[in-house]
Amino acid sequence: MAWQRCVRDAIARDSCHIFTKGAAQPRLIRSRFMVNDGDKHGLPRILDLLFINGKTRNDIKNLLSAIYNSAWEVRIGKERALDQQIPSSYIAMLKVVRELHTELRRDAVSAIMTLEQFRERTKQRMCQKDDIEFRGACSFLHDSGEIVHFEDASLRQLIFVDPLWLADYLAAVVALRSPHKAAGILSQDALNPLLKQFRSLDSTTPLRSALLDLLQKCELALPCLARRLVVPALLPDEYRLRADYHTASVRIAAKVATWVIRSPPESAPAHQPLARTVGVRQRSMDHPSLSPKKSVNGDTATEAIFTFTFCPEKQLRRVYAMSYIPSGFWSRLVTRIIGDENVIRAVECLFASNTRADTTRLRQICNNQLKAEWIVWQTGLELIIKGHSVFLLKQFFAQWLFLCVENSSSSVTVVDGASKMTISTEGEGSTRLLALVVDLLDTLLEDWYPAIGTRFVHSSEGDLLVNRFVPCAKCASDIAAEAQCAHDDAEVTHRKNSKGEHVVRGSKTTGDISTLYVIHCFSIEECMLAGREHGWLECPSHSGIHMKDVAPDTVFVDIESSLVIAADQMRRGRLLGRGAFGFVFRATVKLQSGELCEVAQKMLEPVDPGPGARPSAVAAFKAAADKWRRDSLEFASRAYCTSRQELNLLSRLRHSNIVCLVGVCVSPLSLIFELAPLGALNQLLASHRKSGARLGLSVLRDSAVQVAKALEYLHSAHIIYRDLKSENVLVWRFPPPFGPQTDVLLKLGDYGISRTVMPSGGAKGFGGTEGFMAPEIVRFNGEEEYTQKVDCFSYGMFLYELITLKHPFEGEEHVKERLLEGARPVFLPHELLVPSPMLDLAIHCWAASPDNRPSSSQLVGYCSAPEFTHILDVCELDEALPPSSVLPYHTGDEMDDPDDFEAQLWLGGKNITVMSCTQYGWFEQKVIETPFRARFTSRVRDTVWSCDENGEVTVYATSLHELTKLKLPSLSAPIIRAPELIGSDILLLVTGRQLILLRLNEANSVVLLATLDSPFPIKTAATVIQTTSRQIWTGHSEGRISIHHLSTDDKFSFSSSLYLPDDNVVVKDILASRDGNNVWVTYEGGSRVFCWDVERRQISSSLDIRKVMPGSETIHTLDVEMAEENVVTCAALLENADGAQLYVGTSRGLLVVANALLLQPLSACRPFGGELTSLCVVEGPRDDDLNTKVRTTLSTTSSESGLGWVRERVSETLERFRGSPAPSPGQGTSVVVTIGRGYRFVPIA
Incomplete structure (x- = not known):
């Protein structure tokens, strides 16, 4: 009877039995499998060997006893596993899962669910206490064989409810064949028929990537080349x-x-011939391909x-x-x-x-x-x-x-x-x-x-x-x-067949070892040590053998000759630092061109740090030298492996943000890199922190972009860095604390634990620094496959270092455990005074699931985007509907620091919401309850007017208390825009058919001055104030624009009309410049913006926003339909001393910044996924406003209202976040407020 070699039944995490059936060769079986250190031979721990007779059932009781005794010895912690009680909720979920088995088999649907779908399905049938109980039940069901749930990063979000369905499905995958391909090679297209079944319940999208991950997990099919899979079981032996x-x-x-x-x-040395011609055996072989062929031009070649x-x-x-x-x-x-x-x-x-x-x-x-x-x-x-x-x-x-x-x-x-x-x-x-x-x-x-x-x-x-x-x-x-x-002289016997012909047959004995052949071998560790010391090894039969002949890789023959630096070309200088690998010295190398170059020499073996070194460095050298003397073989091989690891990577990397490899020195074994003048970034961050300085916005952005570009380049070369932190970022240019904002140049160094990924894009192995390692590495100690997204997690920690100038989890204990529990580094209140996208990006990089983290390409795109440093803060409005009116109001006073900025934003709606902000973001929100919905809010002198649906105007002070109410004159139609003050006392009201001029006295009472009935319905209006004239521009349907002139006695004198190039359009918005020389016009449902020259009454420039795409998008997040469907929804004008800028919002959340006069796009971003509904500019005080500025209640009581700590931090760190020069006199500080639907945070596919 044939006996089965290995039948494994997993009982515990670290032990399992092997049962064999049949009584043949018991001694051979015991000698082969019942061995010490079975795990060192690839065997599980074997406790006993039993022979079972399937007919008589002899020794069945012994088998049961052996299983029970083995299970009794299994412990979970200090408690026996069999003594533990199974929670009743686990049993209830087991019954629910078996019901799901029956339903899925009855309906013949795929038995795949996402974790959330499985949670919802079980919640419908039973009560669950919390997420911990749910995950514990899932683990129990998986161990019981009722479901299949993998814990690795790529498959942990899926639940295979029916293991039998999964087994049948995988068997069908293995049985697939690709036409025109040999057995064992499978095209990914061949999976398409079965791929339709591989989708989660209630979903129509197949899980292609998950299927490939599953096949790899089970080692059924592995990716080889583009769109090809290797099926190991089908390969021939x-x-x-x-x-x-x-x-x-x-x-x-x-x-x-x-x-x-x-x-x-060009001048090859005579002692290094490229080929030897002695002692060779030559064989020529003709191939069918040697026949004449037709060349491309038709001639025979x-x-x-x-x-x-x-x-x-x-x-x-x-x-x-x-x-x-x-x-x-x-x-x-x-x-x-x-x-x-x-x-x-x-x-x-x-x-x-x-x-x-x-x-x-x-x-x-x-x-x-x-x-x-x-x-x-x-x-x-x-x-x-x-x-x-x-x-x-x-x-x-x-x-x-x-x-x-x-x-x-x-x-x-x-x-x-x-x-x-x-x-x-x-x-x-x-x-x-x-x-x-x-x-x-x-x-x-x-x-x-x-x-x-x-x-x-x-x-x-x-x-x-x-x-x-x-x-x-x-x-x-x-x-x-x-x-x-x-072999050639083997015994040959001659026989004759029936025809008398000679038949030659060689006699051969399988496994014949009558002749003893001896071949001397060296361990690779011996070769590594010999290559470092003298380059020769002694063979007992052939005396000295050079490493170039037997192990040329140990003496770096494969490295370009220009990268191999002799010891006499190096002159070592002072000690720069030390790490786990050894010392780093400043050195001078003489290149082949004769040029002297300063470099950094990274020693991989103990070298005396020299006179003047710190006692700690001398002690480290002595300890390392003592280890090398005790076990030079091990440490020499480790040093060689480290050098080979970095050489294999750096010798083929060329990037402006990757440290450049100058060469390798064999004795002493060391790697030569370009010298970073300012050292490692962590030292500079510590210097800033010690002096109380912070990094400016431009420095933060440049540092983030350059490190992201280095990661993107590595990932494109299929390399996982694995140890991203400021300590491994080398600095060429960086501003000193409180110094001028200079340009930044950073490069990524130290590739000792970097890895080249598998064709599948994954890697394994434990490596990294505590606090920077991704959860999927920590959870499984690197034993489960992970992807390049582990670097993106470390990138979030690197951003944390840049913002806070400190190590993640600094001073905390049990970091690994806290990281797995979902804990992340904490930002202190004053550390939150950075643009919101920086914080958003760090948090997205910290996502527990790798799929929710951005890729390195997305990191580059987002850090390079304008919104990375320009979106100061984001908040969510309580009311779902967009505000009916938006009024910015600067509340600073002339006694404040000219660089300080305080403002209010009045939002009209069901109630009036007043939001207070500084140049670092929002800090306070108050609500004024109103009996009727506020339609319009406007600033009149030093008060805020709110006009409700009934036409009643309520006047508020900036301290938010109500001053008075006033009744507007009886109007034939409701007003369509907020009341506007022209000059010092002329108030303009605009209705759907009339323009009304009122005189406003000191007591806020009004007197009617003039009215103008429009022959066309008015859609919008704007005042154009010039030095010698005053005009009111109104927009109508059919592309008509009416211009109404005001006389010096505040009466309407005459009107004229203009027309947009597009017919049958309704004018939407009209914006006028402060000097009245230009007017910008948009129309409803249109994608174009026009700039009119007021004097010449001509269109001077135009902009089509369908031709503008956001700079922060990647191929994964770019909405290709956005360009065709995008229309202008709002616009705002910001006028600075260095030129005016026009901000345009669109229906697809795009924000375009353009040169106002030329309408040339300067920048574009997409902060919203839906419509961008409102835009407004909050301008700081100008020189002409300072004489009339009145100090408000909010600004004088800011310390009492909770703003004090913000103002303290602002005054302390005013210069740390400014990446550009201070505003010029009269320019002031301005911010732009955008209101839209669906803030996108970080655009991740």
Whole structure:
């Protein structure tokens, strides 16, 4: 009877049993599975081994007893699991879920729900106490097998209500086939038929990304290249591949864009030949592709002939002896190698030419005729170029076999007509490919399988779980030659068949080890140490072997020669600082051009800090040097891995906000970077905090934008930074405390724990700084997959540092626990005096769910947008309807600081709402209850007039108390705009048919002066006051504008008309400049704004807002229909000493700022998702207002009303948030108030 090897039944978190059936080979089974340190062999903890007879049911009771005894030993905390009581609510939810099972199977619908949908469904059938009880019940149901709920970041929002439905669905996915593709390769388009079922309940949108995440989670299908998936279970094994079974060869074309044939240096040293011609075995192979082909122009052209020559002594080999192969290891490694862009670039640069003259011609030939492809199977892959293997990665089993391998080191002779050229894979090209693959393999082991992949982890017997060996190249070459001869001289027997013909058959014994072959290997750690010290290792059979011949990556052969800096080119200076990695020194390097350059030298091994160093630095050096003396092998390898990690990343990064790598010095092992003159940003922030200064708005914006651009660049290169904080941001230019606002230049440094993401966009591994790490890393200790959004969480903490000048959670304990509970850093009241979008962005970056955080591209767009530093504050109105009137009122007085700003905003509606603000935002709101709805509010002298629906006017002081009521003259129609004071005592009323002039006396009584009946219904009106004339412009339907002139005796003298270019439109708004030279006109349902020259009665400029798009939008948040449907809803004019600006609001929430005279857009943003209903300008005091300004009650009692602390902070930190010079005399301070529907916070898709 066949026995089953492993049947796992999970009982506890860290232990499970393996039961075997049948009685065959019990001793073999016990020796293989009943071992110490089973976890070090990839096995669960095995408690007992029982043999069960399925017919007689012998030992069933023993089995039950073993299960019970094992379960009895399981503890949750200090309490036994079996002693714990199950809450009745959990049992109730279990019954509800089983009812849902029945309903979903009956209705034949997908059994997927979002967490919120599942919560609502269960609430309808039972009562739940709180969210904690709900999540506890979900965990219980998942452990009981009633539902499936994954805790990783990408799937935690989904609940699979029926596990059986999920199993059937996944089985159907695996059974899919893509036409014209080999087994094991699946196109994402093939998922479309099943994708329609994969959607949450009550939703019609398929969860494509969630399906791909689920397939990866279950290791059923992994993304490989664009829109391709690899199904590991369907890939052939190596036996079927080598036996040439039908459809067993799975080939994937390598996406080689162009071959880069490296040319030798102009003056190549004589001791470094590019190819060796001794001791090689040559094989020429003709391919069907060598037949003549038609060229593009129709002429017959013969393909070049490629002859591959392999040099065994130059082959690069690396052997990993692992105690076990983790589940899913090969599939993830294969997809990672194939999908890595850096590996493809290394393949493109694999060949080098012997002569510079042949480079161009060879590149053309290779681009036309060389094709690279990957051959993939379950436990390996191979890179084939022109039918020859140049790279092989595979799993070997623990048995002897003869293997002929031709790889890495090859010389290719190219015969093109009469010319003969040679290219080689030796040196830099093959070493770079080896180094990249080794880095991918080590990173995969360390991050995804830390139980075995963490370096220097030993078993109880003292053996490493992973041994990394480098075979001696000469030993391998000699053994290959001996084995080939032995194979060729094998015993041959001759027999005759029935026809008398000779039949030759070789006798061969499987696993024959009669001949002993010995190959000497070095551990990779020995090679790393040797490469640092002297560059040689001693082979017992072949004496000294240079690292360049066996492990060239340990001496950085793959790095460009310009980046390898010799020790005699360096002159070390003073100590700059130290970190976990070691010391950083100021140094001078002599470049190849002879130029001397100041750099920062990051030491990766202990170096004496020199005289004058701090005692703490000297103590740190002595401690590190002592560790290196005790275990130089381990620390040398760690230093090399750190250097290789940063080199692999920085050598290919080029960005203005990424620190530039100057080179690497082998002895002492150190990385050379460009020198940051001002050091790390955290030191400058501490200096500002100590002096009491704060960062100006322009500095905040520039710092945020530059770091966001660095993140965006890294993410575009598929790199997760993982350790974003001010300590790792280096500074080139930055303003000093209380100094002038200079430009800012920051660069991101320290890539020691950065990682290249998988083709799926995810990574694993624990890394980062406490307080800056995203919750998904902290919750699972890096054992679950996460995405680049972890950097966006850290970016929010970085913004917190910029705003508050302190570390997140400073002085607090148990930060990790509090972070998982939802706690975030707290802003103190005076730290809230920054523009609202900065705070909004930080809070959005802190979202617990990665899907709710902005991407790095969105960070760049939003930080670069004008609203990032210009939206001072946001508040929500109590009334849903937009206010019927908006009146700004500056309340400061001439005794205040000219840079202080205090104002009121009167909003008319059901009641009158008065909001008070400073230049930092809103701070107070008061409500005046009115019996009737206030339609219009206006400022008349030093009072506020409110006109209600009945035509009654109530006069208020700015202290909000009522002064008097007055009755307007009897009007034939209701007024359509707020009463306006012309001059000092002329009051203008506008109704739908009349213009009325009233004289206002000191007692607020009115006398009728004149009326004007309009032949056309009046829609809007504006007064135009010039030095020599006074005009009233009224807007009508059909694009008509009427101009009514006032005489010196305050009578209507004559009228004239103008027309808009567009017919059949209704004039909506008319705005006039303070000097009366220009008028701006909009019309209802239109997208254009016109600027009229009052003297010439002509349109001087116009603006179509459909042609203006907001600068803060990304491709994900941009509303493509916005341009076509956008219409002007409101406008406001801001006049400054340096020119007037026109603010235009639209029906789609767009705010456009334009040059008022030229109507050229200056900026645009979209702060609202719905209509922008109102715009008004709150202007500060002007020189002509200071003589008539009356001190208001609000400003004199501000300290008593709660404004005192704001004014104190404003006076203390006036200069810290100002990024531009102070306003010029007479200009004052102004703000623009916008009112709209649906504030967008941060525009995240």
